[in-house]
Amino acid sequence: MGTVTDYLAEREGENRVALEHVIAVARELSPDAVEGESYGMPALLHRDKALVAALEAKQHLGLYPFSGQILPGLAAELDAAGLRWSPGALQFTAEHPVPDELLRRIFAERIAQIDAQLDKKRR
Template sequence: MTKAAVDAYLAALPADQRQALQTLRALLGTLLPDHLEVMSYAMPGFRQPGPKGRMVAGYAAFARHLGLYPHSGNIIPQLTADCAGFKTSKSGVLFTPANPLPQALVERIIRLRQDEIATLGR
């Protein structure tokens, strides 16, 4: 799947969700400039370049919330204090257009995921 599939996913959302996820997408694009925009597990996200590149993070919209998912069950549990005020699961952090994720939290999630990927090797 390509960037066009991501554009189509976002275009189909209500305006408030679309704007919130476009903002998140832009931030992720800045943090992961050489990564590929893809659809994975029916959600947009960013994958490392190369044929064996790992997923770094995905994001999605649902009826009552949005989510950021670092494609690892090890990242969010490390950030309990940082995620105060947001509902979390082992695999992601949930937010709303009215209460978006702080940039510093997104940066920390991405940094931890990249560190984890580096330890896993390719």
Template sequence: MGELDDYLATLDEAERAVLTGIRQRAQELVPDADQGMSYGMAALRHRGRSLVGLVATRNHLSMFPFSPAVVSAVADDLEGYSLSKGTIRFSVEKALPANIVDRVILLRRAEIDAALD
């Protein structure tokens, strides 16, 4: 286990299920991603850079791709969700669509790879 798994284990069952699904999908798409800390939150990292952070708060769940450009790239497909510069907020009841999760992860991976290559 790592930092993200340890964090997810502290959540209630419904929140844990939603965020664990995102973590599992991220690790399928980016198999070399490892768990660590980024900006004070448990996250997956790719090539030493923050790939995606997942957080549950009292009012919502959040996916942090650590990139305003990635959030902007999917914003038009997230009507009804709360977005900020580097965050996508959602709920257990209105989880992120799988295709959006995939796009966010793949876009962030490509951004990290482009910066390091």
């Protein structure tokens, strides 16, 4: 699929804007994130570990935090926002985006998880 930038450049209209926004919020919290690939998806990498992928599907947009622990921990907020989710994926649309506060919580928790894993290995 290529890089995140290439992937987003191939999208159109409101879906592209919505996906670009997700990536922009992730970059706010991890300004040193680089573009790469994880599980065959274009992704932002924090400290060389997958942080997030945001992709277009036929009926929805998907956010993938590359952890089965992040979204279940935010179940109440996700449900309150009326979003469909599973442990590894969050579905949204351009018309019904993920609230910014919730995006920031998802990314902050994933960043903390990556940092904890990598810092533990250094000890």
